[in-house]
Every structure is written in structure tokens, then in C-alpha cells.
Amino acid sequence: MANSEQFRVCPRTGLQYHKSAEALIKANAFVAVVFLLIGGLLALVIALTRWQAIHLVQADTFYMLLTAHGLDMLAFWVIFFEIAVLYFCSSTLLRCRLATPRLAWVGFALMLIGSVMVNVTVFKGDSTVMFTSYVPLPGHWSFYLGLILFAVGALIGCFIFLGTLVVAKAEKTYEGSIPLVTFGALTACIIAVFTIASGAIILIPTFLWAAGYISHIDPLMYRTIWWAFGHSSQQINVSAHVAVWYAIAAIVFGAKPMSEKVSRGAFLLYILFLQLASAHHLLSDPGLSVEWKVFNTSYAMYLAVLASMIHGLTVPGAIEIAQREKGYTRGLFEWVRKAPWGNPVFSGMFISLFGFGFLGGISGVMMGTEQLNMIIHNTLYVPGHFHATVVIGTTLAFMSLTYFLIPTLFNREVILPGLAKWQPYVFGLGMALFCLAMMGAGTLGVPRRHWDITFAGAALPYEFPGAALLMIATFAVAGVIAVIGGGMYVLVTVGSLLWGKRLDAGVYSSETSVLKMPVVSALTGHGQAAGFAAPGTFVVAMVFLTAFVLYYFVNWKYLSTVWGIA
Amino acid sequence: MSAILPPGQRLWWKQPLDRVEVTWILIAFTWCMVMFFMMPYWHVYGKQNLSTETYRTTPEAFAKKAQAVIDQYTVRTETDEKIPVVHPPAGADVFLIARLWSWQPILELEVGQTYRLHLSAMDYQHGFSLQPENINIQVLPGYEHVVKITPNRAGTYAIICNEFCGIGHHKMVSKLYVK
Numbered sequence: 001m002a003n004s005e006q007f008r009v010c011p012r013t014g015l016q017y018h019k020s021a022e023a024l025i026k027a028n029a030f031v032a033v034v035f036l037l038i039g040g041l042l043a044l045v046i047a048l049t050r051w052q053a054i055h056l057v058q059a060d061t062f063y064m065l066l067t068a069h070g071l072d073m074l075a076f077w078v079i080f081f082e083i084a085v086l087y088f089c090s091s092t093l094l095r096c097r098l099a100t101p102r103l104a105w106v107g108f109a110l111m112l113i114g115s116v117m118v119n120v121t122v123f124k125g126d127s128t129v130m131f132t133s134y135v136p137l138p139g140h141w142s143f144y145l146g147l148i149l150f151a152v153g154a155l156i157g158c159f160i161f162l163g164t165l166v167v168a169k170a171e172k173t174y175e176g177s178i179p180l181v182t183f184g185a186l187t188a189c190i191i192a193v194f195t196i197a198s199g200a201i202i203l204i205p206t207f208l209w210a211a212g213y214i215s216h217i218d219p220l221m222y223r224t225i226w227w228a229f230g231h232s233s234q235q236i237n238v239s240a241h242v243a244v245w246y247a248i249a250a251i252v253f254g255a256k257p258m259s260e261k262v263s264r265g266a267f268l269l270y271i272l273f274l275q276l277a278s279a280h281h282l283l284s285d286p287g288l289s290v291e292w293k294v295f296n297t298s299y300a301m302y303l304a305v306l307a308s309m310i311h312g313l314t315v316p317g318a319i320e321i322a323q324r325e326k327g328y329t330r331g332l333f334e335w336v337r338k339a340p341w342g343n344p345v346f347s348g349m350f351i352s353l354f355g356f357g358f359l360g361g362i363s364g365v366m367m368g369t370e371q372l373n374m375i376i377h378n379t380l381y382v383p384g385h386f387h388a389t390v391v392i393g394t395t396l397a398f399m400s401l402t403y404f405l406i407p408t409l410f411n412r413e414v415i416l417p418g419l420a421k422w423q424p425y426v427f428g429l430g431m432a433l434f435c436l437a438m439m440g441a442g443t444l445g446v447p448r449r450h451w452d453i454t455f456a457g458a459a460l461p462y463e464f465p466g467a468a469l470l471m472i473a474t475f476a477v478a479g480v481i482a483v484i485g486g487g488m489y490v491l492v493t494v495g496s497l498l499w500g501k502r503l504d505a506g507v508y509s510s511e512t513s514v515l516k517m518p519v520v521s522a523l524t525g526h527g528q529a530a531g532f533a534a535p536g537t538f539v540v541a542m543v544f545l546t547a548f549v550l551y552y553f554v555n556w557k558y559l560s561t562v563w564g565i566a
Numbered sequence: 567m568s569a570i571l572p573p574g575q576r577l578w579w580k581q582p583l584d585r586v587e588v589t590w591i592l593i594a595f596t597w598c599m600v601m602f603f604m605m606p607y608w609h610v611y612g613k614q615n616l617s618t619e620t621y622r623t624t625p626e627a628f629a630k631k632a633q634a635v636i637d638q639y640t641v642r643t644e645t646d647e648k649i650p651v652v653h654p655p656a657g658a659d660v661f662l663i664a665r666l667w668s669w670q671p672i673l674e675l676e677v678g679q680t681y682r683l684h685l686s687a688m689d690y691q692h693g694f695s696l697q698p699e700n701i702n703i704q705v706l707p708g709y710e711h712v713v714k715i716t717p718n719r720a721g722t723y724a725i726i727c728n729e730f731c732g733i734g735h736h737k738m739v740s741k742l743y744v745k
């Protein structure tokens with residue numbers, strides 16, 4: 001069987017592509033970018049509507065487009081791309097054939113049908129229920145059915161990934177253990193299986209409820225299980241983009257993990273505590289005990305946060321060590337100055353790492369603290385936080401990876417290199433300002449998912465402080481900048497596929513080669529065991545910690561001044 | 567030996583750790599424990615801990631109880647819609663009904679007094695958001711959540727809805743007075 005499969009070796013990177021896998025990776029990545037484009041256009045409209053001075057569209061349209069934006073971005077763009085990443089990390093990195101490509105196409109078709117169905121339903125105006133579709137706010141049954149089909153398709157993708165790992169092992173296409181990046185993808189995949197199961201448990205009854213077969217769904221139960229799905233899927237995103245960070249560090253710098261044990265252990269922590277995730281979203285809900293909230297929201301004493309803090313050190317640490325080995329050893333930061341800042345694969349990944357840690361990470365832990373949640377729950381602080389995690393973190397990491405994939409996977413030269421070079425900065429920094437201003441507005445109490453915070457026409461309106469309106473205007477402007485950055489990405493990627501110079505793809509044949517374990521002489525990570533190999537990274541980590549501690553306690557201080565609540 | 571290749575050693579878990587990593591893991595772990603213990607600490611020493619006192623209810627039952635309190639303590643009405651303003655005695659049980667798209671009644675409370683505020687929704691989920699204090703609590707239909715509140719500053723506050731509840735969501739705003 002394996003002999004009839006066709007493979008090619010990319011002459012530029014040495015990566016070996018299985019022909020069937022290659023087509024699937026391309027298809028998934030392409031559809032992902034289409035959804036990113038749609039979601040980006042929607043982002044423009046909703047950002048300009050929240051800007052009270054412009055207030056672009058009417059209320060019903062705003063809520064409808066906001067629903068579509070959340071789904072097209074966080075479900076469809078991200079998950080289609082993740083399926084591409086899963087196939088790449090299994091079939092390509094392990095130099096093996098993809099398990100059952102036909103079934104993979106079935107999964108792809110289900111995802112496509114599901115996502116189109118959801119979009120059609122939402123744009124018909126039948127299901128303006130937001131990303132979370134909290135019952136008993138009614139959506140059309142086809143909305144939930146679309147989500148279910150999409151989820152089943154994604155689940156198939158997960159099993160294809162797992163199957164491919166089995167194939168690689170059985171056919172001995174690699175020596176030793178799977179690469180760290182594949183291990184990260186495996187983490188994402190395991191979490192995805194759990195997540196999709198939770199999704200099924202809640203979406204199937206909700207679908208039956210919308211179709212009229214079930215009369216009542218308990219709102220608190222819905223929230224608890226929905227978030228087991230909704231938050232765990234963010235753990236998928238984190239695992240996936242951390243894997244992409246490691247991959248890019250390896251690709252651009254030849255960086256090796258500081259320690260396989262630590263990085264893999266950190267991924268393992270993600271898996272162990274993922275099922276506790278839904279509590280973050282229920283901290284200001286009635287009916288749940290304090291013990292349950294405290295234990296779950298901290299993922300059993302913040303061990304998943306610990307995992308992210310570890311990755312946050314080891315990824316740049318690995319880069320620092322690789323750079324130092326190249327001779328950039330002067331001072332603490334020569335390795336940073338001499339990094340390829342003009343290469344979007346690197347710059348995007350680096351901005352992603354820092355934006356995720358400093359903006360997304362710190363704010364996420366703050367709002368995930370039981371009592372502190374009360375002072376930001378459902379305000380704009382929440383989207384401010386998660387745009388830092390899923391846009392600067394996940395989306396920008398995926399964008400960076402694309403610049404690497406265009407020449408090797410699509411065999412095209414990246415067009416408009418000048419534009420590509422600036423893209424991560426425009427997108428990443430635009431988004432960073434967007435997130436900060438949104439969090440600022442949230443701190444001032446501005447609600448999320450709200451068409452008009454001037455409350456025009458309400459009997460007892462409230463006037464927000466001028467600073468709040470200024471924050472909103474700022475995030476709207478920054479949002480426009482980020483949308484331009486996103487547009488640059490779509491232009492460069494789609495343009496490269498259409499007009500980029502064709503590159504030598506290598507020839508297809510049924511010959512394959514085994515992925516050899518690299519030869520190393522001693523049992524050391526980077527020749528400096530028990531040294532202090534990444535001092536620059538360590539200093540940055542301490543700066544990060546200082547910011548974290550200060551911000552954390554500032555919020556407690558603020559909490560202590562509000563009304564007594566017991 | 568890079569992250570996209572298999573580890574260079576079969577026994578990669580025996581590779582010794584660098585001091586940077588060990589130090590950071592210890593520091594980060596300590597910080598995680600501090601953050602964890604802050605939550606129980608605040609339950610003991612802090613004054614802002616959301617109560618978990620919750621009862622199952624129905625919209626009818628809740629509205630009835632709320633109406634009884636409104637009938638008892640209404641001191642005046644406001645706006646053309648004659649929204650009742652309720653001034654309960656200190657320590658009383660007060661009710662706030664969330665429905666499409668209003669909060670009922672308007673409460674008038676006293677500084678430094680503690681009240682048992684009962685929250686529930688008549689239809690969809692709503693979000694109790696007290697401004698400019700910025701205290702936010704989810705309000706669910708079918709659940710009666712009892713929160714003890716102690717206003718610490720006089721003034722006119724607003725209660726806005728911050729859970730999307732349909733097309734009138736952005737008009738769901740009311741007042742709360744603290745004297």
C-alpha cells in the first residue's frame with residue numbers, strides 16, 4: 001500500500017510531502033483564509049459601529065454581523081487552519097503518508113457544509129445569538145446543526161491525525177520519539193477530541209430544542225457544558241500556536257528546545273487540566289460553589305498557567321541559545337538585535353509570543369480570578385483580552401507560518417515582499433493597541449456586545465465618562481489599522497498563490513526516506529548543561545513577572561474599594 | 567536536533583536542565599501558588615466575595631415575590647412609565663427583576679447598610695452591571711441569586727444590561743440611588 005503513495009521532497013526545505021496530504025493541507029488553509037477575509041470585513045463594520053461617532057450600521061445588523069464575526073473567526077478561520085497544521089505536523093513532519101485521505105476529505109466537506117450553513121442562517125437574520133448562543137435566546141435549528149456538522153468534520157480531522165501518528169510508527173518513518181512540534185499538535189488534538197465531545201453533549205440537545213423536540217434547556221447547565229467546549233477550544237488554540245512558535249524557532253534559527261522534558265511536560269500540563277476550563281466563564285454566575293469556582297478557574301492551582309509561563313520562557317530561550325551559538329553573544333540582547341526582523345515568519349511569531357504573554361496572558365489570569373472577575377465580567381475587557389490571545393497569539397502565529405508555507409507547500413514565491421515584511425507589524429501592533437484600548441474601556445465598565453452605550457431613547461439613560469468614549473474611538477481606529485494589516489496578509493497570500501513565481505516543487509515518486517534522529521555526541525541540550533544559557537530571556541521573563549505581579553495587585557486594590565458584596 | 571525533528575537522544579528525558587529553566591519554573595510556580603491562595607485569602611479577609619446563595623425559581627414565582635416587596639416599600643414613581651422607586655429598610659430583602667428590556671424596580675438604598683438583593687430573569691439571560699461601580703453579575707432565568715450588597719458611597723448609579731438579550735439589549739438600563 002505505502003509503495004503506491006506519491007511523495008515529493010521540497011528542494012528548499014527538505015520537507016517531504018505526501019501528495020494526498022498536501023492537497024488537504026492546501027484546501028484547509030485556503031478555506032481558512034477565506035473565512036479570515038470575511039471575518040475581517042465584518043470586524044471593520046462592527047468596530048466602526050461601536051465607535052459612537054460613526055455608528056455605521058443599525059442595531060439588528062450590528063448584532064447579526066457580530067455573531068457572524070465571532071463564528072467566522074474563532075470557529076472557522078482558526079479551526080480550518082488548525083486542521084491544516086495537524087496534517088502538516090503529522091504527515092509532513094513525520095515523512096509519512098496521511099491515514100485515509102478519503103475520509104479526511106469527508107471531514108473537510110462536513111466542515112465546509114457546516115460553516116456555510118451557519119453563515120447562511122446567521123446572514124438570513126435567523127440566529128442573532130452571538131458566538132455563545134446562550135439559551136433560551138432562540139436560534140434557528142440550522143444554526144446548531146451547522147455547528148454540529150462542522151464539529152463532526154473537525155473530529156474526523158483529529159482522528160486522521162491520530163491515525164497518521166499510528167501509521168508513522170507502524171511504518172517506522174522516523175527514529176526515536178516524535179518531534180516536539182508534533183507533540184504539541186498531539187496535545188492540541190487530544191484537547192480537541194475532549195472539546196468536541198463537550199460540544200456534542202450540549203449542541204445536540206440545543207439543536208433538538210430549537211427544532212421543537214425538547215421543551216427546556218437549563219441555562220446554567222448550558223453555560224457549564226458550553227464553556228467546557230468554548231474554553232477548551234481555546235486550549236487547542238494555545239497548544240497549536242505554541243507548537244507553531246516552536247516550529248518557527250526551529251525553521252528560522254535551527255533552534256532546538258532548551259529541554260525536551262520541560263517543553264513536553266508543559267504540554268502535558270495543558271492536557272491534564274483542560275477539563276477544568278469552563279469555570280472562567282461562570283465566576284459571576286449564581287448556583288456554583290466557591291470551592292468549585294476556585295479550584296477550576298485556577299486549573300488546579302494555576303498549573304496550566306505555569307505551563308504557558310514555561311513555554312513563554314523556553315521558546316525565546318531556545319532562540320537566544322541558537323543565536324548565541326551563531327556568535328551573537330555580546331551583552332544581554334545582541335541576539336535580539338541581530339534577529340531577522342525583516343522576515344515576517346520571524347517577526348510575526350515574535351510579536352505573537354510577546355502579545356500573547358504580556359497582553360493576553362496577564363489579563364486572562366486577572367479576569368480568571370474568582371473575585372476579580374466581578375469587576376470585568378461581560379465588559380469590553382473580555383473581548384480585549386481574547387483578541388490578545390486568539391488574534392495576536394493564534395492568528396498572528398498562523399499568519400507567520402503561512403509565509404513559510406507559501407514557498408514550500410504551494411511552491412510559489414511570496415509576492416510583494418515589502419508589504420509582507422510590514423504586515424506582522426501593522427497587524428500585530430494595531431491589534432495590540434486595539435486590545436489595550438478595549439480593556440481600558442472595559443475597566444471603565446463599557447459592556448461588550450452593545451450597540452449604543454449612549455442609550456439614546458432609553459427612559460433612564462446613563463452617561464459613560466468621556467474617557468470611555470475615547471477608549472472606544474481608539475480601539476476602533478486601531479481596529480481599522482489591524483484590519484488593514486489583515487488585508488495585507490490576505491493580499492500577499494492569495495496573490496502569491498495566483499501570481500507568485502512558480503518554484504521548483506521537486507518530483508513525485510514513491511520513494512521515501514526515513515526521518516533520522518540528528519546525531520549528537522553527548523546527552524546535553526545545547527552543550528551548556530547546568531549553565532545559565534539564556535540570560536537575556538531570563539531578564540525579559542523577570543520584567544514580565546514584575547508587570548504581572550503589579551497589574552494583578554492593582555486590580556485587587558481596585559476591588560477592595562467597591563461596594564461590599566457577600 | 568530541532569523542534570521539528572525527533573529529539574537527538576532516545577533518552578531525552580535524561581537530559582539535565584539548564585539553570586535558566588529550573589530557576590524560572592520555581593519562580594513561576596511560586597507565583598502561581600500566591601495567585602491561588604489569594605482567592606481563599608480574600609474569602610476570609612476581603613469584603614467582595616460573590617455569594618453563592620441560589621434558589622430555583624420560576625418567572626411567575628419570582629415576579630410575585632418581587633411585587634410584594636414593591637407594593638410594600640414603593641415611595642414614588644419615575645418616568646412616564648411610572649417605574650416604582652423602592653426604598654426598603656436596612657437589611658431588607660430586595661428584588662430586581664430583569665426582563666426584556668428593563669430592570670424593575672428602581673432601588674433606593676442607604677450608605678453603609680447591607681441588603682439582600684435577589685436577582686432573576688424573566689425570559690433570557692441578562693447581565694447586571696452596576697455603573698460606574700463596575701460590579702457585574704450574570705442573571706439567569708430560573709435561578710434566584712441572593713447577593714448581599716453594602717453600598718459604600720452615596721450617589722446615582724446605573725444598572726445596565728451587559729449580556730446580549732436581543733434587539734432591545736442596549737436600551738435595558740435603569741437607575742439605583744444610594745442616599
Ligand code: HEM
Pocket residue numbers: 040043044046047050066067069070071073074077078130131132383387390391395434447448449450478479480482483486
Ligand atoms: C482584524 C481585526 C479584528 C478586529 C478589528 C475585531 C474587532 C472586533 C470587535 C469590535 C468585536 C466586538 C466587541 C463587542 O462589541 O463585544 C469583536 C468581537 C469578537 N471577535 Fe474580533 N476583531 C478582529 C479579529 C478577530 C479574530 C482574528 C478573531 C478570532 C480568531 C476574532 C474573534 C472575535 C470574537 C470571538 C468576538 C466575540 C463575538 C461575540 O461576542 O459573540 N476577532 N471583534
Ligand SMILES: [Cu+2]
Pocket residue numbers: 664665667691692693727728729730731735738
Ligand atoms: Cu438584558
Ligand SMILES: [Cu+2]
Pocket residue numbers: 692693727728729730731732735736738
Ligand atoms: Cu442585554
